[in-house]
Amino acid sequence: MSHPQMSSCREFFPNKFNTHTPCKVTSFDVILDWEKYPVIPERLVAAAWSIVGSRWFYKDEIHFHLRVAGDNTHVSLPVRVLTGPDMNVGGLLRQLEGQIVLENQGILCKHNAAEHAQPQGFSIVYGPEPNDGKRDCVYILECGQRESGLHFKVYTSGDVLRLEEAQRIARSTQKLLEDLAYGRLENTALSDIGIISERDLADVWRRNGTVPQAVETPAHETIRRHARERPEACAVCAWDGSWTYKELDHFSTRLALGLIREGVGRDVTVPLHFEKSKWMPVAILGVMKAGGVFLQLASSIPKGRTEAILSVDKPPFALTGADAPSWLADLVRTYTVHDLLSQDTEELSLIPKCSLSQDCVQLFTSGSTGQPKGIVWTHEVLATNCQEIANIQSMGPHTRQFQTASYEFDVSMMETIAVLLAGGCLCIPPEKDGVNCSPATLEALRANSVYLTPTLAEGLDPDAVPSLKTLASEGEILPKHVVSKWAGRVTMFNFYGPAECPHVAACVVDPEAFQTGFAGSTSVCLRWVVDPHNHDKLLPDGAIGELLVEGPILLDRYVGNVPNAAPFVSPTWLHCGCPGVPGRQGRLFKTGDLVRCDDNGNLTVIGRKDTQVQIHGERVELSEVEHNVRRFLKEHVGVVAEMIIPSGYTKPILAAFLVIGDDMALSPCSPGGILKDLIAGVERLADYVPQTFIPAVYIPVRQIPMTVSGKTNRRKLRQMGASMGLEDLAAGHLACRRATGESDA
The missing domain is CATH 3.30.300.30 (ANL, C-terminal domain)
Structure with missing residues (x-):
């Protein structure tokens, strides 16, 4: 067979693709002994690309065209291949045998992709399907047969697929071709096949070779230092009153002593049931100083769900505001903060020294069993997450943080702790004004920083909040049009992470360059991307896979009737490391989120792999x-x-x-x-x-x-x-x- 003529391919592209002149990015050879393995080249390459494509773009079914380019003929053959995790290589090859029946001198595959980076199938030529019937040419593979094997040239337009990613795909293809050519994978399930090349494995390990260190001081001790150094600085400015750092420290210490007398200590959970109030930060710090575990309950939570949450840990009592609903006393013994404020502040020796490994926070999210799922954070997790927030946003004494999140969400406690760690002021509006982010209340409290979901940010008028300087988005994927609305008005941040590991990624939003789904990275965890069907198969940068997180921001455990081991894994590739970087034992959290990771470790969030x-x-x-x-x-x-x-x-x-x-x-x-x-x-x-x-x-x-x-x-x-x-x-x-x-x- 002769090498296919690129000129014949170029004649084909203007009729089908908007990009007429793709540029060459790399080439490679696959050495084959044709006598030992007389494989039909078309099937071999189609099989390799079916596997690489399904893993790269997280597809269980691939549609592409096999374009045969000879000296005087051009044949385009449609191919459809099932590539689910239960399919094995033999079954895949049998599918191709029934569809690829032409001998040829080369191969050209083209990939049809759906909108929003969720392709319908994969091929060597990749591009979204536009309205005008033409595609943006992204990836072309040119294949020719030689006596020693196959020679490939890879071309891309670079508009959608960056050069580095095109090269990584080529390296994965080369690896798969070599494994397939000698029959080493005949009975192997597709989910058990690794596609990452040695070079790309080394790149990932170079970035993730060292696990980040945790913060070394519990959050309440850092906040107490502010009380000593800046006692008269405003710590809390709420609709129902204010606290200086000195006052916040004083009242939380008095509460801690009262809690200790009631038996609160290590591993004792204290629910906090309040409407928005200046007393919530006092209650949080009081429980932390007593060595207990605080559990925030929003006043809006229905009785049935509150009962389900309290039944998990069966706390001895709850701290409440004066406006607690009467039914709460039917579920648990209740005290107000004033009931427990100690009058004797001389007993400071009773305040325990908390270790970073000690439980600190309990919160509940949606559970797959129909019951709320309890999550436990240690002091290390809380302090490390909140300090990272403060660092990323450059929080300081100048920061006045407007609290919008409901108390049942992890964001609300991080709003509280992060700004206090930085020596700033927490601005607490009335319940209804916080949930709706009332512009009048935000301005009245002189807040200059706020956390909002993109939905709330979209509904807020920038002209109505001139004091606002910082807007952090969290909880939903941030769309481009919301970024555009706030461009030039505030410094915008985008945070990403589930409650189990809240700040996996963050970025300062550049309105000019921002793309929907981009989340960035943080310095407090490592991000690994694996095959969603098999976490023991690491994926290269650029491939869509499930995000695994390693580092000091991970939850300690679940509580209640939840299988603790299921989301935590220690994959085989983590133990193995790579040449030059030793492996290690580890505890990685499976997020269930589908992401892409770029060369610098920045994440783009694609969606969920399950039903959350x-x-x-x-x-x-x-x-x-x-x-x-x-x-x-x-x-x-x-x-x-x-x-x-x-x-x-x-x-x-x-x-x-x-x-x-x-x-x-x-x-x-x-x-x-x-x-x-x-x-x-x-x-x-x-x-x-x-x-x-x-x-x-x-x-x-x-x-x-x-x-x-x-x-x-x-x-x-x-x-x-x-x-x-x-x-x-x-x-x-x-x-x-x-x-x-x-x-x-």
Whole structure:
């Protein structure tokens, strides 16, 4: 066979691609003994690219074209390959045998990709599918056969795929080709195949060779130092009063002594049930000084969820504000702060010395079992996370932090501790003004810094808050249009991280260069990207994979009926290291988030690999929504929760799809009547779960669509939701739909 002519390829591109002249980025050879392994080159290369593509772009099915370029002929052959984790190499090759039947002199594959970096398939030529029918040429592989094996040239336009990433893909392809050519992987499952080359492995380890150090002082001790050095500086400015650092230290110490007399000490949890108030920081620091574990409870949490949370650890009592609901006393013994303030401040010797490894914080998030999931942070985790926030934002005595987050969220405690660590002032608005980020209240408190979800930031008018200088976004993926709205008005930060390891990544937002999903990095943890189906397979920079986190910001453990070991792993590649960098034992947290990591360790967040979503900044487990909805339905029917964007609407809403089988009679006019009867009981959900856990709409279906791998086809459900208008959803006039199975995920 002769080497394919690049000129013939160039004639093909102007008709199909916007970029007419891709540039060469690299070339490589694969040495093959044709007598020992008489493989058909087309199948070999297609198999390698099917594996690399599915791992690089997290796809279980690949669609591409095999373009055969000869001296006088050009043939474009469509190929479809299933590449799920249960597929093995032999099965993949058999799929290709039935589709690739032409002998040729070269190979050209082209990849069709969906919007937002979620491709439909992968090939050597990569580019999104635009409206005009032409693609931006991203990646071209030119392959020719020689006596010693195969020779490849790689071309890219560089507009979407950077040169370094194109080279990494080429190195992964070369590695796979060499392994495939000699039959070393014949019976190997695709999820057990590593695609990272030795060079790319060394690059990742060079960045992650040393685990970052934790902060060495508990947060309350650093805050107390401010009380000694700047006693009259304002620490808290709240709607119901203010504290200087001296006063904050004094009252929190008196409270700590009272708590100790009531038996609070190491590993004793004290729930704090308050509306927004100057007394919450006193309560937090008081519990910390006593050596206990504080658990913030928002006043808006329903009784049912509060009861579920308190049943996990069964605390001896709770600290409350004067406005605590009467039902709280039915669940746990209660004291107000004033009940426990010690009058004897001479007993300071009773205040224990806290170690960094001691439990400090307990918080609850959405759990997959239908029960709240408890998370425990040590003093080390709290102090390290909050000090990193203060450092990134350059907080100091000049900072006046407006508190917006509900007390049940981890952000609220970090708002509190970070600004106090920096010697700044925490500005606490009334409950309703904080949740809605009232511009008038923000200005009245002279706040110059705030944490907002992108949804809140989008709704706030920059002209209404001239005192605001710093805006930090957290809780949702930050979209470009929100960045543009605030450009030139504030210094904007973007933070990313789950409650288990809150500040995995952060960046100062550059309005000119910012891309949706970009999260940056931090200095307090290491970020590893692995195959989402197999955490023992490390991925190269640039590939989409699951994020694993290592370092001193990780939660200590879960509490309650939660499998502690499941999210923590110590992968084999961590033990092995790489040439020049020793391996180690470690404890890595599996986030379940899909990300890309660039050469500098900066993350771009792609989405979730499971069923957890974010609603108004709170992570919600869809399986918990499903569990709670089932509890209150009149009939036992299937329930699948999903986020949908109805037709004519721009924001996602939480929907519950209800499986109304063929045996359930429907009204001849509309299923509205039977649906209304079916969901009558779900009104009681508000007594048991937060508003974010309650579906906005209920959609009846005859069956749930499935993927080829037997999983719920969530993409199909989202498409179904997108086909309905808000008016139809609101009126309940929903035609009961029969969703058919599709192969897309």
